[in-house]
Every structure is written in C-alpha cells, then in structure tokens.
Amino acid sequence: MSKKIDVVVIGGGYAGVMAANRSTQRDDVTVTVINPRPLFVPRLRLHQLVGGTHDAVVDYTEVLAEGVRLVVDSVTRIDASGRTVTLAEGGTIAYDYLIYAVGSGSAGPRVPGAAEFAYPVATFEAAQRLRSVLYDTPVSAAVTVVGGGPTGIETAAELAEQGRTVTLVCGRVLGPYLHPRARRTARKYLAKLGANVLEGPDASVTAVTKEAVRLGDGRTLASQVTIWTAGFGVPDLAAASGLRTDAAGRLLTDETLTSLDDERIVAAGDSSAPSDLPFRMSAYAAGCLGAHAADTVLNRIAGEQPTPIDLSFPAMCLSFGRHTGIFQLGHKDDTAMRIYFSGLAGKKLKEFACEASVRHLVTEARKPGSHHWPKDGKHRPQLLRAQHGDAPAPIA
Template identity: 65%
Template sequence: MTENIEVVVIGGGYSGVMAANRLTQRDDVTVTLINPRPTFVERIRLHQLVGGSDDAVVEYREVLSGDVKLVIDTVTRIDAPERTIELKDGTTAGYDYLIYAVGSGSAAPSVPGAAEFAYPISSLEEAQRLRSVLQDVPESAPVTVVGGGPSGIETAAELAELGRNVTLLCGTRLGPYLHPNGRRSVAKGLAKLGVDVLDGPESRAMAVAPDNVQLAGGRKVPSAVTIWTVGFSAPDLASRSGLRTDDAGRLLTDETLTSVSDDRVFATGDASAPSGMPVRMSCQAALPSGSKVADTVLSRIAGEQPEDLTFGIAAMCVSLGRRDGVFQFAHKDDTAMWLRVSGRAGAKMKELACHSPIEQMEKEAQKPGSHSWLVKDGGRRERLQAKANESSPKAARAS
C-alpha cells in the first residue's frame, strides 16, 4: 500500500489556494490548507470594500478543491528539523512538505503619529475598520490618502467618486511604476473625480496628527481621516522559526522556490524571495507562483529535479472608481511600456483582471494541473546573471 504524503500549505490567499488545488493531482497526497479566516479575501478589491461597492470576500467552497482540508487557525511556529508546526489553539501537526504562503501585510510606519492616527488597508480587518470610520465622518470632511502607488490611487479614486473631499499625497511621484503615458491617464482620471494630487519631495508625509498631515515642505494638510497605503512587509513567522529570510522577512529560496534552509520547506507569493530577488508583490505573480511551487513539490515527491521559475508579469491595472481605469502593459522584465488602455475600456479590463483570479482558482480546483500562465519568460535568468556579475570579485575589483 502506498504511504500517504502530508503536504501543509500555510496561507489561504491567491498563491496558497492555487498551490493547494494543484497538489490534489496525486491520490497519495493529503493537502491541508491552514488560514486564519474562514473566507477567501479578494485583496485586490479591498479599496472597493472601503468604498462600499464590494465586500471583497468569497466562500472557500467556490475556489478551493473539496479534496483540500481547510483548517481555520494560525500557525505560530515552524519546527523544520522535526517537520512539525504549532498552531494558535495549542495543537501541533506534522508534515512531509510545507508550503509557506503567508502573504504580506502593512509595513509598520516610521512617520510620527501614523501608527496612532492613520488607517492602513492591506488586510480585510483593516479595510473593514476604515469603512466603519468613514461612515461616521461627514461626506464633506477632508480625507487624506498617503501613498501614490496603486493602492493609494485606487482608494483615493473610490472615495472621490462617492463625493468625498480627497487629497492624495504621492511622496515622490504619482504611480512610480507607470509609463509617463499611463501616468498622464491616471492623473487625468483623478482630476475628473476632484482628487487633489500632491507629488514631488515636498508632498512626503512627515507626521500625522488627528486632524492633519504635516508635509516635508512644512505645509499641513487638513485630514479628518488619514489612510496609509505606503509599504508592505511579510509576517515574521519564518524568521521566528529560524528559517533564513531577506531584510523584508520573506523566506529565501532558490529558483525552484525551495527554502535555502530546508529542502522540505517551500515558499510562494509575497512571502517568498527566490534567489534574493523577489518578483513584484501582485496577484499576477501569486497565481503562477502558486502553480510553480506545487509543481516543485510534486517533482520532489516523484524524485525528479524541479524546473526554475519562468513566468513574467505582463501588466499593471489601476481602477479609478467604477467607470474609469488604466490598464498599463509591460515588458517581460516587468517594466512599463508606452501601451495602455484607459477610460471605460480600462475600467472593464481592470474588472476582468479582478475576476480572472477567481475563475483560475475555480478551474484549478475542478481540474488540477490545468493552470498555465501567459508570460512564460520574465527574463529572470538574464537579471540573475547580471546580478551575479555585479557581485563577482572581478566586478568588485573593477569598481
């Protein structure tokens, strides 16, 4: 009789669910997914939750294979030498292979007053809390969004479309990732909604008070509600468990997503740092990364050598309320190109991009092993080689 193989996935986000579904290809593999919440969070819709146009949650039965055991709990420690995990409820569980898919959360702000008076929105609970706060504040009250990246842009637009008085503080420039063409489209869309966009060095938040945000240039922006969208960080579970991580707390792996600390531990999604050169934190990376880590585990079980990462990211899409958006195309190395779709067409493409992950996870749950990704070559080999050349003794002597 074939011995049963226990695979535990920590984290039920996009990457963890995709990995768990894909692992069910083998009948001799038992897959357990451990997640602190009983529902799947559509993180890319949290700005819509804040604005009230979506609740940003989906029942796990819609996206997770019935062959995956779902455990609602939090992992507090990984004992890699013993191949066990400890749960918040005090129990322990063993594993043969462990997939680390804990995602990311809001980075602790270093700006004085931000922790006390600003509201982050990177988790379901944070977004729900902010929505509740906004419901108790008059529509005319000034709202300040700190951070000019996608999360800040989308949140500012969502609230402005509802008639809120919104100021967006970019800190440096609006949409740093975007091509200048895409940036102009975003700026135009925000202007139509009445968002006051402040960019450049003097727009950097230096302190947050209950009723204002002080900028680097000395100006104080009135703010009844300050929303913090700057920075993400990985949970500290891996580092607390003695596994090697990068400076941001992401688990260090090789190019097959195998931990450099233990060959029975693997990482995927926002919490992984393959070769110390992680891909952009995004849903677009999470799904193929989840597929890839499952393939690596299945290869290990079969006694085969796993393949290296090959996927790339093709675009970034930004919603500007419910009727406008920008779909920014990218080169295979994840740098923005001039091509973009904006306006109502951009909004429709953004909505398709938000709905697509649910469809992809549903399909993988029904037919494990079927998921594939559009961009097969993200140019990682070339970038890794360039990184190696830069750090070589010869390069060091030349410098």
C-alpha cells in the same frame, strides 16, 4: 497500504489556494490549508470594501479543490527539523512538505503618529475597520491617502467618486509603474473625480496627528481620516522559526522556490524571495508562484528535479472608481509599454482581471495542473547574472 504524503499550506490567499489546488494532482497526497479566517479574500477588491461597493470575500467552497482540508487558525512556529507547525489555538500539524504562502500587509509606519492615527488598508480586517470609520465620518470631512501605488490610487479614486474631499499624497511619483503617458491620464482621472494629488519629495509625510498630516516642505494638511497605503511588510513567521529571510522578512529560496534551509519547505507569493530577487507583488504573480511551488513539491515527491521559476508580466491595471480604468500593457521584463487602454475599456479590462484572478483558482480546483502562465526565459536569468554573477544552482 501506502502512507499518504501530507502537504501543508500556510496561507489561504491567491498563492496558497493555487498551490493547494495544484497539489491535489496525486492521489497519495493530502492537502491542508491553514488560514486565520474562514473566507477567501480577493485583495484586489479591498479598496472597494472600503468604499462599500464590494464585500471582498468568497466562500472557500468555491475556490478550494474538493478534499482540501481548511484549518481556520494561525501558525505561530515552524519546526523544520520535526516537520510540524504550531497553531495559535493550540496543537500542531505534521507535514511532509510545507508551502509557505503567508502573504503580505502594510509595514509598520515609521513616521511619527502614523501608527496611532492612520488607517491601513492592506488586510481584510483593516479595510473593514476603515470602512466603519468612514461610515461614521461626514462626506465633507478631509481624507488624506498616503501612498501613490495601486492601493493608494484606487482607494483615493473610490472615495473621491463618492464625493469625499480626498488628497492623495505621493512621496515619489504617482503610479511608479505607469508609462508617463498613462500617468498623465491617471492624473486627469483623479482630477476629474475631484481628488487633489501631491507628488515628489516635498510631499513626503513627516508626521501624522489626529486631524492633520505634515509634509516635508512644512505644509500641514487638515485630515480627519488619514489612510496609509505606503510600505510593504510580511509576517515574521519565517524569521521567528529560524529560517533565512531577506531584509523585508520574505523567506529566502532558490529559483525553484525551495527554502535555502530545508528542501521540504517551499515558498510562494509576496512572502517569497527567490535568490533574494522577489517578484513584484500582485495577484497574478501570487497565483503563478503558487502553481510553481506546487510543481516543485510534486517534482520532489516523484523524485524529479524541480525547474526554476520563469514568469513574465503582461500588464498592470488600475480602477478609478466604478466607471473608468487604466490597463497598462507591459514588456516581458515588467516595464511599461507606451500602449495602454483607458476609460471604459480600461475599466472593463480591470474588472476582467479581478474576476480572472478568482476564476483561475476555481479552474485549478476542478482541473488540477491546468494553470499556465506567460514565460520570458531571458529577463530573469539576466537579473540573476547581474546580481550574483551566475544563477545559483537549485537544491538537488
């Protein structure tokens, strides 16, 4: 009887679940997912968890393929030479191939007082804590949301729709990805909900106290609850395990998503940095990268050469409370078009995208290998040539 090939996936988010499900295509492969919580968290819903309009959890029995083993624990170390991972609760798990999909969260704020007095929202536990704080805070209390990206915009809108006094502080521009036309619409929606928006360098936060936020131009905003959505961070597991990472801590890989240090380790999602040119973080990208990571592993098992990642971004969407949204169409090179859907149509398309992000996992669980995504074939090679001269050759 031939020996089973053990594929271990660290992380049970969009990328990890997709990779795990797709890896079950071979009968001689066993798949284990290691995740710190027993439920799948659709991160696209975390602002709704904060606002109390969604519980932001899905049972793993709904999204993981039959036969995939779930270990509820955290990995503290990867031993690449020994091909094992060490668990926080004790013991190790051996692997033949490892898929690194630990996800992302908020970076530790460097602004004085932010770590002590501001509430992050990038993880399930953080969103739960913030929800509890808001539950015990009067609706009339001043709330400041720091960060003008999707999480900041959606959190601010969700709370403003409930009648809270919300100020959204953007150190740069509101919704950097949006086309200027769509950005004007976004400002209009936030204003209609009663949210105050401050943009530009003068609105950069310089300090946070228990009851206030200080800005770069010297203004002080009263803030009984300050919510921090700015910045990006990943777990330090790869670096702590002696694997090469980029400046943010993402695992450095080639274009097949294979670690530069070990061909038995493949990365996917927000924690991966192919050729030191990571993709924009999104549930859509995480699912596609997870699928490609699994394909790379399966290619190596079959003795075939893995292919480079090819991915285009068709859209980006935002919700402004429960009744309005913006669905921003994008070019294949991940820049915004002039075309976007707004109002109820934008909201319905955003909800469709949220549901699809989970539905793709369910479909892959039932029919491994079925997930497909739009490709470009031009933009990524151009980026690689611009940064490196020539695209790096994949590890053989």
